[in-house]
Amino acid sequence: MWEYTDKVKDHFFNPRNVGDLPGADAVGEVGSIACGDALRIYLKVDDQKRIVDVRFKTFGCGSAIAAASALTEMVKGKTLDEAMQITNQQIADFLGGLPPEKMHCSVMGREALEAAVANYYGLERKHLEEEDEGRIICHCFGVTEGLIRKVVRENNLNSIEEVTNYCKAGGGCQSCHMDIEEIIHEVRQERVETPAKQPAREQRKLTNVERILKIKEILEEEIRPSLQQDGGDIELVDVEGSKVLVAMRGTCASCPSSELTIRWAVEAKLREFVAADLQVVEVKS
């Protein structure tokens, strides 16, 4: 029998915010029956981007239900930005800890939240993964490279066993163990190099959704107003890995120097505020 804390038991026996949410502004869903657990989370968001109501449904074990219940309590009343700052470790901490083998329940909570926020902004699931990182590493549990990288990075994991505990990858036929080993190794390298090179504010690498949200925000607040002053406009079409696809509108669309605008105004700003590797590409309609 698992050693569950009283808080876990409480949230399992009396889960908070269970159910559907008619008229929800966002839905996020992760997991599947095949994998043994799944979580669907519904958000109601006001015009201040504050989560005013939340509901969940879970297929899963005791700690999966408890983690989902805990998450709903944690996000209620927070803005989407604030909610996105919640880490899987914080979900586990909120419950007074989870057995190591059950940490994947907290990760599932975090993933579902991210999916819901992406859904709110009309982004697709594919944006949850970085470029090339949507590749499935563990076929037994359908775990992508991106997720493995993320749990290793955020939770400082050092072994395959830990990775399995946090996202299930490697817990089946074991044929993906070499790949997981390699990812752990790469992230560990990254850990050694990071502290010296990067300034403090960039220590935590943005998740893909966070990055897309940030791109949207910068476009909205820093770039569009000045273009609009000149009767032009820009629209975010898509983000594919580090490629930001935009369409120019209004006077910008026909402006011969739009290429320069993109390079010097848009790309430079995005590189400064979001990520240095971003590349802005114009799509002509």
Added chain:
Amino acid sequence: MSRVVYLDNNATTRVADEVAAVMLPFYTELYGNPSSMHAFGGQVARHIAQARDQVAAILGADPTEILFVSCGSESDNMAIRGVLEANPDKRHVISTRVEHPAVLSLCNHLRKRGYEVTLLGVDGEGRLDLAELRNALRPDTAVVSVMYANNETGVVFPVEEIGQIVKAHGAAFHVDAVQAVGKLPLDLSQSTIDLLSLSGHKLHAPKGVGVLYIRKGIRLVPLIIGGHQERNRRGGTENVASIVGLGRACELARAALREENDRVRRLRDKLEDGILHSVPNVRVNGNREHRLPNTTSISFEYIEGEAILLLLDQLGICASSGSACTSGSLEPSHVLRAMGVPFTASHGSIRFSLSRYNTEAEIDYVLEHLPPLIERLRNISPFWKDYQEQLAKRS
């Protein structure tokens, strides 16, 4: 916890009061070593001999064919490894995909040691295909190890039919009968079985004692090499109290076998039918005809087993699950997977296993409390709603 309804008897059983009673003196005044030359120790040996007779009687075996060991797992290990070591030129082992880890993990270990292992599959109801066995047998097959009854589903294999095929090929035939002894009548004097394993704690004897039956004439190399105990086949001073207890437990089981099992079967059927009637979307795993009288494995679709167990536990009801979360691994039980039970069902499988100590009132208690508990979890499950919506759309 006030009330305990124990329906997990395939995991372990309560020691019968009669068994505990005969064991006690061996922890107090009768502490002698049965191998000693003095009468004080020597008298203990007589009690072991009596226990050997009692075990032999329930198996229809000769007392010289009974070897006391420390548990079912040791018995399984000794049977398979003992045969392999005694027949070094034979490097092939046959078993099944639904064995207990005591056999299955050993098979994996043997593979790493260069043995060839064939694991036979089962169909959707947990039954073997004997043609597959016939094809698998080879001149260098040393041993075929097959369980009598499955601990998770209760499905009973046709061991004598299997034995006839195996014996025709000249391999040794081992049967893990840990779940069968005390629940099914056995007569090894009329059998093809060469080696048979049983474990005390599954039939109301204590944990930590088991038996390996070794048919006369079968050669085995011992697993534990030491003193001359057990006629040089297993070193180590005997676990006297437990052996005596096991003897008594076998005697009790033999006397009550038919009558008790009829009663247990009735209770099991009542539980199973009751659940099938009161809860939608459930299925019984395993062939219902060829099955132990005390076991039912039931899958509750769209919910997860550990969550069910936790809610049952809150009511004092003890059962177990083949779900991933409880097995300590991330995948549902290897038995249900081998049977091809779909994921919608395997994650929500619960095993109830009864014993002669269960009462009708306990079954009523479970039948009263289980359906609302399942409904409660289904109301939390996203897939249950999806499924219901699909149903509504179809009609």
